[in-house]
Amino acid sequence: MKILFDLGHPAHVHFFKYIMRNLEKDGHTIKICIRERENIVKNLLTVYGFPYESLEKNKPGLLNKCIGMIKNDWKLYKISTVFEPDLFVSLGSPYSAQVSRLIHKPSIVFTDSEPTQLILSLTVPFADTVITPIGFDKGFGAKHVRINGFKETAYLHPNRYIPNPEILDILGIKNTDKYVIFRFNAFDSSHDYGIRGFTLEDKQHMIRLIKNYARVFISSEIPLPKDLSEYAIQIPPHMMHDALYYASLLISDTQTSTTEAACLGTPAIRCNSFVGSSDMSNFVELEQKYRLIFNYTNPESVMKRAIELITKDHIKDEWAERRKILFNDKIDVTTFMTDFIERYPDRLRQMKRNKNYISQ
DSSP: OEEEEEEOSHHHHHHHHHHHHHHHHTTOEEEEEEOOSSSHHHHHHHHHTOOOEEOOOOOSSHHHHHHHHHHHHHHHHHHHHHHOOSEEEESSOHHHHHHHHHTTOOEEEEOOOTTOHHHHHHHGGGOSEEEEETTOSOOOGGGEEEESSOTHHHHSSTTTOOOOTHHHHHHTOOTTOOEEEEEEOOOOSGGGTTOOOOOHHHHHHHHHHHTTTSEEEEEESSOOOHHHHTTBOOSOGGGHHHHHHHOSEEEESOSHHHHHHHHHTOOEEEESTTOSTTOOHHHHHHHHTSOOEEEESOHHHHHHHHHHHHTSTTHHHHHHHHHHHHHHHSOOHHHHHHHHHHTTTHHHHHHHTSTTOEEO
């Protein structure tokens, strides 16, 4: 079978890397098409040994994204007419879903973000199957499959992920040292319009405070001002999960990094205006059921919780136990997705015999 993957974010590479390796090992042919603003996706695919073709770069601004959609659809269509895929697979990409409909081939889309209404409206009508975590609070009718796992549990499952302690030497960290990673979002994606995270003043205040308790490293999607640039984390992109694994704490206004920290057994504090009564189901579950993260809208609450966590003894041992509970509950998403893709659509029909369409 020929399978086309459409990737636009580093998390997409991580989500699919083991799935794509499994498929190639089983004799399938894959084609990877990418679109991004920076070069992290290219860097990761090169490190993991996957060839790719580039579409248009992601650009901020609604008008740029509208123009980019037309260009990406056209480029993907031309690539598809040459490659002739049997199946399109993506993580929430409207491009592959739309092009799949144009050339009359099926598409599978995984999505886990309820607030992305614009993207969902441009994707779901064209997709044949939409896979989401079990707690996803929107429904997509007969094409909707719910699974008991997050996208991050595909690549950070203990069956897949083994931490690399060499990251400590790269960071200049001793085993007894505490360090905190700050992760700052650019908020320039289509689903981020109107969403707020930390202000520059918030960031400066937090760094000044936390550096009294631990080493500080910053991962930021936007350039850092001069007074914060000395804290920028300088590591190979493919080792970011290792840095998160050994960290004492993550403080973030982003989504994926927060869930990744939870899956790695690292306490995480998330703060942005997504948080509230209409927050994404993943983060409600990770906070209320598994007690692995904390969600706030107020930076002052973040600081109070951060100091409490960073000064608590044996907290990583406590979070390691909570992580075990999480993975005892969740399926191996990589195994599920590999099987689902290889046996599609027979696997879908099999699941539909279960009226809840849930893979346990």
